Amino acid sequence: xxxxxxxxxxxxxxxxxxxxxxxxxxxxxxxxxxxxxxxxxxxxxxxxxxxxxxxxxxxxxxxxxxxxxxxxxxxxxxxxxxxxxxxxxxxxxxxxxxxxxxxxxxxxxxxxxxxxxxxxxxxxxxxxxxxxxxxxxxxxxxxxxxxxxxxxxxxxxxxxxxxxxxxxxxxxxxxxxxxxxxxxxxxxxxxxxxxxxxxxxxxxxxxxxxxxxxxxxxxxxxxxxxxxxxxxxxxxxxxxxxxxxxxxxxxxxxxxxxxxxxxxxxxxxxxxxxxxxxxxxxxxxxxxxxxxxxxxxxxxxxxxxxxxxxxxxxxxxxxxxxxxxxxxxxxxxxxxxxxxxx
Amino acid sequence: xxxxxxxxxxxxxxxxxxxxxxxxxxxxxxxxxxxxxxxxxxxxxxxxxxxxxxxxxxxxxxxxxxxxxxxxxx
Numbered sequence: 001x002x003x004x005x006x007x008x009x010x011x012x013x014x015x016x017x018x019x020x021x022x023x024x025x026x027x028x029x030x031x032x033x034x035x036x037x038x039x040x041x042x043x044x045x046x047x048x049x050x051x052x053x054x055x056x057x058x059x060x061x062x063x064x065x066x067x068x069x070x071x072x073x074x075x076x077x078x079x080x081x082x083x084x085x086x087x088x089x090x091x092x093x094x095x096x097x098x099x100x101x102x103x104x105x106x107x108x109x110x111x112x113x114x115x116x117x118x119x120x121x122x123x124x125x126x127x128x129x130x131x132x133x134x135x136x137x138x139x140x141x142x143x144x145x146x147x148x149x150x151x152x153x154x155x156x157x158x159x160x161x162x163x164x165x166x167x168x169x170x171x172x173x174x175x176x177x178x179x180x181x182x183x184x185x186x187x188x189x190x191x192x193x194x195x196x197x198x199x200x201x202x203x204x205x206x207x208x209x210x211x212x213x214x215x216x217x218x219x220x221x222x223x224x225x226x227x228x229x230x231x232x233x234x235x236x237x238x239x240x241x242x243x244x245x246x247x248x249x250x251x252x253x254x255x256x257x258x259x260x261x262x263x264x265x266x267x268x269x270x271x272x273x274x275x276x277x278x279x280x281x282x283x284x285x286x287x288x289x290x291x292x293x294x295x296x297x298x299x300x301x302x303x304x305x306x307x308x309x310x311x312x313x314x315x316x317x318x319x320x321x322x323x324x325x326x327x328x329x330x331x332x333x334x335x336x337x338x339x340x341x342x
Numbered sequence: 343x344x345x346x347x348x349x350x351x352x353x354x355x356x357x358x359x360x361x362x363x364x365x366x367x368x369x370x371x372x373x374x375x376x377x378x379x380x381x382x383x384x385x386x387x388x389x390x391x392x393x394x395x396x397x398x399x400x401x402x403x404x405x406x407x408x409x410x411x412x413x414x415x416x
Contacts, residue, residue, distance in 0.1 A: 233386055269380075
C-alpha cells in the first residue's frame with residue numbers, strides 16, 4: 001500500500017562567502033595559465049572563498065537564515081537538521097548541533113552531520129524523505145556546506161580553479177513544489193584515494209610534510225586535498241550512465257519523460273562529456289558553474305535554485321551526484337506546475 | 343578498424359574543433375582547444391571503445407592523431 005505521506009522540496013536558498021577569486025586573479029598567481037583557457041574548459045569565471053575565520057557551520061547558518069527569511073518559514077516548525085559536510089567545525093560535536101543553537105531551533109529537533117561530498121545532496125534528500133515517510137519528522141532542514149579551499153595546497157592551481165566554497169539550505173517537508181521520487185545509489189570504496197585529504201584525522205593525525213612537485217609544478221601533499229583526475233574521470237564515466245538508467249527505471253520513466261538533467265557541477269568539460277555520453281540535448285542539461293565554481297555538495301541545490309529562477313523547473317527533473325568516496329546517487333524530483341521555489 | 347572511424351570517436355572529446363582538422367599528421371596537443379581534460383577523455387574513449395588502457399605516461403608520448411590510432415588498434 002502506498003504511504004500516504006510524501007516528501008517534497010519546499011524551499012531552497014544558498015549562501016556564498018564574500019571573498020571572490022576571479023580567473024584574472026588566478027592568472028596573476030599562475031602566469032602560465034590563460035583566463036580564456038580556464039573559463040572555456042572548466043566553465044568557471046569566479047569562485048567564492050570562505051574567510052579565514054568562516055567555517056562550513058557559519059555558512060550553513062547564513063544559508064538557513066536566508067531560507068527562513070526568503071520563504072517566511074517559522075523556525076519553530078523545524079524538527080530535524082541534517083548537515084552534509086567534509087569540513088566540520090570540530091571533530092566533535094556534530095556541527096549540526098551547533099547550528100541548532102545558532103539558529104534558535106527547538107531543542108526537540110534532531111540533528112546530525114553526515115560526511116559526503118559531491119553525492120551528498122541526494123543522500124540528504126533520501127534521508128529526509130525516509131524521516132518524513134517514516135513519520136519521524138515533518139520539516140527537515142537539509143544543509144550542505146563545504147570549505148574545500150581550506151584543504152588546498154597554495155600552489156594547487158588546478159583545484160583552486162575548480163572549487164568554490166558555499167552552503168545551501170533546503171526545506172524538505174510534507175508538502176512543497178517538488179515531490180521527491182525514487183533513488184539510485186552506489187559506492188566503491190576502492191576509489192577512496194582518488195580524492196582524499198590523508199592527514200589530520202584519526203588514521204594519521206599529525207602532518208607528514210611530504211610535499212613534492214611533479215614536472216608541471218603541481219604539488220602532491222598528504223597534508224592537502226589530492227585529486228586523481230584520471231581516476232575520477234574513469235569512475236564517473238563508468239557509473240553515471242548506468243545510474244541514469246537505473247533512476248529512470250525505478251521511477252517508471254523513459255528518456256523523453258525527463259524535462260531537465262541537473263548533475264553535480266564538477267566542471268563544465270566533464271559534465272558536458274557525460275551529457276554526450278548519455279546522449280542528452282544541451283537544452284535539457286542545466287549548467288551553473290560560471291559564478292560559483294564546484295561547491296561540492298552544494299552544486300545541485302544552487303543549480304536548482306538558479307534553474308527555478310530562470311523558469312526551467314517543470315515536470316521530471318533528474319538529479320545526479322558523484323564524486324569523493326567514490327560515492328554516487330541520484331533521483332527524480334517531480335516539479336508541480338506553477339512552482340515557486342521561494 | 344578504419345582511421346576515419348577512429349577520428350569520429352576522437353572528435354567526440356572536442357567541443358569546438360572541426361573534424362577536418364583531425365588528420366593523421368595533426369599534432370593534437372597543439373590544437374587550441376586541447377587541455378588535460380581532453381587527454382583524460384581521450385584515454386577513456388580509447389579504453390571504452392577499443393579496450394586498450396592508456397596510462398598517463400603513454401599519453402605523454404603521443405604526438406599525432408596517428409599515434410593515438412595506432413595505439414587503439416595495437
